[in-house]
Amino acid sequence: MSDHSAIEPTRVASRGTWSATRAVLRRQAGLIIGGSLLSGFILAAFFMPLPFDPMMPDPAAVLKPPNSDHWFGTDRFGFDVLARTVVSARLDLPLAIGGALLSMVIGIPLGLMASTKGRIGEAVMRGLDAFQAFPLLILAVAIVTLRGNEIENVVLAIAIINIPRFMRIVRSEVLSLRESRFVEAAVAFGATRSRVMFRHLLPNVSGIILALVSLAAAHAIIVIAALSFIGVGIVPPEASWGAMIQSGAGNIVSGQWWVSVFPGLAVVIAIVSLHLVADGLEKTFDTSLSDA
Amino acid sequence: MSLLSIDNVIKTFQRGRGPIIHAVNGVTINIAEGETYGLIGESGSGKSTVGRLAMGLLEPDSGSVRFDGKVLSDLSRSARRKLRSDMTVVFQEPYESLNPRMTVGSIVAEPLVIQGLEDSRSAVRDRAFRALESVQLEPSLAKRHPRDLSGGQQQRVGIARAIITRPRFIVLDEPTSSLDVSVQAQILTLLSELQSEYGLSYLFISHDIHTVEWISDRIGIMYLGQISETAPTTTLFDNPNHPYTRALLSARLSPDPTVSIERFMLGREIPNPTQLPAGCFLSGRCPMEIDKCSESPVELEAVSVNHRVACIRVGDIDSEDLTANLRE
Known part of the structure; x- marks a missing residue:
């Protein structure tokens, strides 16, 4: 036969680079916006010139509403809300992302163990059920209170309460992938168990895992804020969004809304950005969509 | 070998x-x-x-x-x-x-x-x-x-x-x-x-x-987990013996639309593989069935060199009779 691949044209049509770039931009707008906001937060936290020292209260300007000097106003000690909202990202974001990464590192192997058929998988799953019976936020509070208000313990608490998500997602994804034809094919060609695991199963869950890291980081921001709010974890004078919201909570009733609302908005924006990044990552790794 | x-x-x-x-x-x-x-x-x-x-x-x-x-x-x-x-x-x-x-x-x-x-x-x-x-x-x-x-x-x-x-x-x-x-x-x-x-x-x-x-080069016809007939390709297509093979071959489309293929029909549906029939697996569906068919399992028997059929009625009815039967 002389007719061959020539009559089955490859589906990837060559397009102009500009229109291709534009298509990517449009499809990945969420990833780009979320990523820029997050890096904006971090860059600002470390490099933005601040009008006031975030650690230096001004007793002469207590609970001032937003004005031309203090754009976001001041709190009841005379701290500048803008400066503290910006520098809070120095601790909040790295802790959240670090905790999420740690829970990924621990959660993936546990999830893989849970996905095996037999006693080990069953034992891991029952252990997970028992563990999840605890209210996780209270567990986080207990960890930080018992082990001390150190940053490592906050990261540890975040990691521990996020591990179950990673385990469950990795397990359910891997369970369905194990039934897939290409895994059967790999076994038919003599692939060992570890090759199946690392070449065929894990790469096909990488997209969803990365997305989950972003979601876990978003959850971690809430946890850090909640911990600070009840006075454990990052506590004043160290700046943290949660602690700021807490310190301003009492003033809201008397009309001084700015102390809590600005750090609250920062939390919302950080979480939305992380969710945008998660969505974008999942799209990028979705193999059902073509490259172009 | x-x-x-x-x-x-x-x-x-x-x-x-x-x-x-x-x-x-x-x-x-x-x-x-x-x-x-x-x-x-x-x-x-x-x-x-x-x-x-x-x-x-x-x-x-x-x-x-x-x-x-x-x-x-x-x-x-x-x-x-x-x-x-x-x-x-x-x-x-x-x-x-x-x-x-x-x-x-x-x-x-x-x-x-x-x-x-x-x-x-x-x-x-x-x-x-x-x-x-x-x-x-x-x-x-x-x-x-x-x-x-x-x-x-x-x-x-x-x-x-x-x-x-x-x-x-x-x-x-x-x-x-x-x-x-x-x-x-x-x-x-x-x-x-x-x-x-x-x-x-x-x-x-x-x-x-x-x-x-x-x-x-050779073909086996599978029905309900058994091979009901196996033969070299030309033999099987020229001289199908098993009723199931005949039904299968008569169900295909003719390459020439003016020539219609004589249809050989089976009754009912393929049985559930959780409850196998006691005798011939085709019993209950076969137009050539006699009482003995549903009594004991049927083995593949050679009808000629390389041509084996699992049907106890192979020798009894030749293909002409069969199509005559079916026209009724």
Whole structure:
């Protein structure tokens, strides 16, 4: 036969680079916006010139509403809300992302163990059920209170309460992938168990895992804020969004809304950005969509 | 001596405490070096299970599968793994059988890498390129992912993966069923070219009588986990003996629209493989049935050299009588 691949044209049509770039931009707008906001937060936290020292209260300007000097106003000690909202990202974001990464590192192997058929998988799953019976936020509070208000313990608490998500997602994804034809094919060609695991199963869950890291980081921001709010974890004078919201909570009733609302908005924006990044990552790794 | 012999193999499945499914009920197949054995059956007839048993991907409940004289279930895990370069498989769904995260090049090269057959990366790559060329794909496609290819190209990738280790035997599990008719023809031609080039033996599994007729040297008709008739292709098509074979052959389309094929109809539906009939598996559906048919199991009997039929009425009624009966 002389007719061959020539009559089955490859589906990837060559397009102009500009229109291709534009298509990517449009499809990945969420990833780009979320990523820029997050890096904006971090860059600002470390490099933005601040009008006031975030650690230096001004007793002469207590609970001032937003004005031309203090754009976001001041709190009841005379701290500048803008400066503290910006520098809070120095601790909040790295802790959240670090905790999420740690829970990924621990959660993936546990999830893989849970996905095996037999006693080990069953034992891991029952252990997970028992563990999840605890209210996780209270567990986080207990960890930080018992082990001390150190940053490592906050990261540890975040990691521990996020591990179950990673385990469950990795397990359910891997369970369905194990039934897939290409895994059967790999076994038919003599692939060992570890090759199946690392070449065929894990790469096909990488997209969803990365997305989950972003979601876990978003959850971690809430946890850090909640911990600070009840006075454990990052506590004043160290700046943290949660602690700021807490310190301003009492003033809201008397009309001084700015102390809590600005750090609250920062939390919302950080979480939305992380969710945008998660969505974008999942799209990028979705193999059902073509490259172009 | 046959390269692959499946000897009286039985395989059942059970999901949880559910009913036992009798997928394969005593199948014997011998495939010689360079031969293509076509296995035809409806869906649920157990033909794909036979393919997996032949590959050693499933263990038979009883009976044995021998490849090159070695009983597969007796081999150690590592010996069996080594055998995977001698016996390979092409699946029905080309896209699902290719890992979406791997490039075409690494998919094709994977059997070589698994078996450690080449030492250097460049040698692996050269052989992958050559395998792509022998299935008539551009080597430049090696960097692409399966989703970038058409269905026919994807199946060529599956075939390239199956031949890269220079196997002696390939299970073709409905390799053309999910493709367009024109692409089917190309793939079939490619398969037969590769066969004569490398001296391959095929077990070709399909529900499509025409493709099986075209590619096979011998054919087995599977019904409810048993082979009801087996013969060389021309014999089977010229002189079908088993009532099920006749029904199957009369159900195909005539290539000439002015000539209509005499229809031979079976009654009712195929029985559930959880409750097998006591006698002939076709009893209850067969127009030639007599009381004795449903009494005891029916074995394959030779009606001529190489032609074996599992029907106790083969000698009683010749084909003329039968069609006369049916016209009523």
